[in-house]
Amino acid sequence: MAKASSFRTAWEPRLLSLVRLVAGLLFMEHGTAKLFGFPAGGHHVALFSLLGLAGVLETFGGLLVAVGLFTRPAAFILSGEMAVAYFKVHFPHSFFPLLNGGDAAVLYCFLFLYISLTGGGSWKLDQLRRR
DSSP, X not given: OHHHHHHHHHHHHHHHHHHHHHHHHHHHHHHHHHHXXXXXXXXXXXXXXXXXXXXXXXXXXHHHHXXXXXXXXXXXXXXXXXXXXXXXIITTTOSSXXXXXXXXXXXXXXXXXXXXXXXXXXXXXXXXXXX
């Protein structure tokens, strides 16, 4: 029993780091698609628009979360962005995320809120910044 507990204690922060990295990279993809048309292609938005702001937040906020730099404030801002996106874009179509296409917005919102409270795990650039 103690062995399983020590394994979990050792790997909990490492797994949090991996979840943070994957979430940040996936989120960054949404931003680069808006700003640069990559990897989706052809979908450029005006930089000084609401979608342009979303693209900047998603690209650079996702990058910060992925590498674990300024993790807590970046994740908090991205959580707020996803809450706004859900209520502004998805919620008017239906209350239910399955019906309004807002599943990803809800998941990102709560995942980034969780990361903003727990930090980035054990593998992050925030450690170097604090030294």
